[in-house]
Amino acid sequence: xxxxxxxxxxxxxxxxxxxxxxxxxxxxxxxxxxxxxxxxxxxxxxxxxxxxxxxxxxxxxxxxxxxxxxxxxxxxxxxxxxxxxxxxxxxxxxxxxxxxxxxxxxxxxxxxxxxxxxxxxxxxxxxxxxxxxxxxxxxxxxxxxxxxxxxxxxxxxxxxxxxxxxxxxxxxxxxxxxxxxxxxxxxxxxxxxxxxxxxxxxxxxxxxxxxxxxxxxxxxxxxxxxxxxxxxxxxxxxxxxxxxxxxxxxxxxxxxxxxxxxxxxxxxxxxxxxxxxxxxxxxxxxxxxxxxxxxxxxxxxxxxxxxxxxxxxxxxxxxxxxxxxxxxxxxxxxxxxxxxxxxxxxxxxxxxxxxxxxxxxxxxxxxxxxxxxxxxxxxxxxxxxxxxxxxxx
Numbered sequence: 001x002x003x004x005x006x007x008x009x010x011x012x013x014x015x016x017x018x019x020x021x022x023x024x025x026x027x028x029x030x031x032x033x034x035x036x037x038x039x040x041x042x043x044x045x046x047x048x049x050x051x052x053x054x055x056x057x058x059x060x061x062x063x064x065x066x067x068x069x070x071x072x073x074x075x076x077x078x079x080x081x082x083x084x085x086x087x088x089x090x091x092x093x094x095x096x097x098x099x100x101x102x103x104x105x106x107x108x109x110x111x112x113x114x115x116x117x118x119x120x121x122x123x124x125x126x127x128x129x130x131x132x133x134x135x136x137x138x139x140x141x142x143x144x145x146x147x148x149x150x151x152x153x154x155x156x157x158x159x160x161x162x163x164x165x166x167x168x169x170x171x172x173x174x175x176x177x178x179x180x181x182x183x184x185x186x187x188x189x190x191x192x193x194x195x196x197x198x199x200x201x202x203x204x205x206x207x208x209x210x211x212x213x214x215x216x217x218x219x220x221x222x223x224x225x226x227x228x229x230x231x232x233x234x235x236x237x238x239x240x241x242x243x244x245x246x247x248x249x250x251x252x253x254x255x256x257x258x259x260x261x262x263x264x265x266x267x268x269x270x271x272x273x274x275x276x277x278x279x280x281x282x283x284x285x286x287x288x289x290x291x292x293x294x295x296x297x298x299x300x301x302x303x304x305x306x307x308x309x310x311x312x313x314x315x316x317x318x319x320x321x322x323x324x325x326x327x328x329x330x331x332x333x334x335x336x337x338x339x340x341x342x343x344x345x346x347x348x349x350x351x352x353x354x355x356x357x358x359x360x361x362x363x364x365x366x367x368x369x370x371x372x373x374x375x376x377x378x379x380x381x382x383x384x385x386x387x388x389x390x391x392x393x
Contacts, residue, residue: 007086147165151188160174163182168186178197181201255308316342316367
């Protein structure tokens with residue numbers, strides 16, 4: 001039985017810029033962590049057992065390997081005190097398997113990041129044909145994952161790799177030597193060259209990345225060997241993953257309020273109900289009434305029933321008719337369709353209570369880019385104010 005011994009480098013002491021919560025071998029290189037490239041190499045070499053010696057956070061590596069059950073190989077992780085305790089035949093995983101060995105054994109903080117960026121460049125130009133692959137080579141050394149949307153006015157310059165479910169906006173320039181992780185969003189006029197945007201990263205309009213790494217709201221400048229935490233989500237941030245279901249308690253409270261407020265909503269002085277054909281994010285068509293008098297909660301009283309039915313959330317973007325969707329650009333509409341509608345929205349806090357308002361779509365787009373917990377917390381604090389608002393339109 002052929003056995004391959006691998007050694008995970010301990011670079012924790014020199015990871016002073018990124019301060020990554022995972023050990024170096026779990027940093028992504030292209031479409032998968034560095035250690036996965038080495039296990040793929042072990043399979044190519046015909047190894048039936050893999051022994052991995054780890055001095056830096058072995059529990060994290062064990063957890064990662066336990067979730068990767070598709071490898072038909074036994075991988076045993078052995079915790080050691082220092083790298084010197086590993087057997088002499090263990091191969092150091094400080095590079096990709098096909099790369100020539102570097103002589104830098106204990107890198108400096110800057111060279112650690114620049115070396116990792118160089119791995120991305122090497123991977124882009126030395127990808128080998130895989131037996132199973134979900135990526136499409138759209139041009140030599142240019143790869144797109146499934147469900148990637150690239151605007152017709154964006155330009156792609158190989159080598160590059162763009163992960164699944166990524167959106168590339170108008171006027172963007174991607175490459176050469178660009179890696180864009182899955183689920184990322186590049187707004188209009190973004191340039192990314194010799195740089196990496198890790199999965200789930202949003203790059204705002206007119207952003208330029210060169211010799212840099214972006215992860216959510218964190219930017220690592222390789223040339224200056226510094227980390228910048230950016231708090232302005234419209235510049236750099238994390239793409240939100242929105243909750244598609246309202247909790248049972250949320251549905252129950254909406255149903256209770258719908259019953260309790262029925263007489264007030266129906267018999268409010270001068271109340272007029274205007275039905276609209278709404279198309280929500282799941283493509284579901286429904287007729288939805290909106291009131292013209294009284295506090296905002298009473299005007300949207302019929303919406304509470306939709307929360308109880310699971311079609312709406314308490315906090316989400318405003319529901320739209322077909323004409324209101326058509327008013328939006330294709331990119332903005334696709335982005336907003338990923339988010340469920342709600343009884344109260346971020347746009348309400350900004351004084352826009354109707355999707356036909358000229359600036360409402362800007363607030364809706366901002367809300368979609370925020371994590372659910374952030375928006376929910378902000379709107380919950382203002383729930384009474386929102387419920388009692390009496391907008392003119």
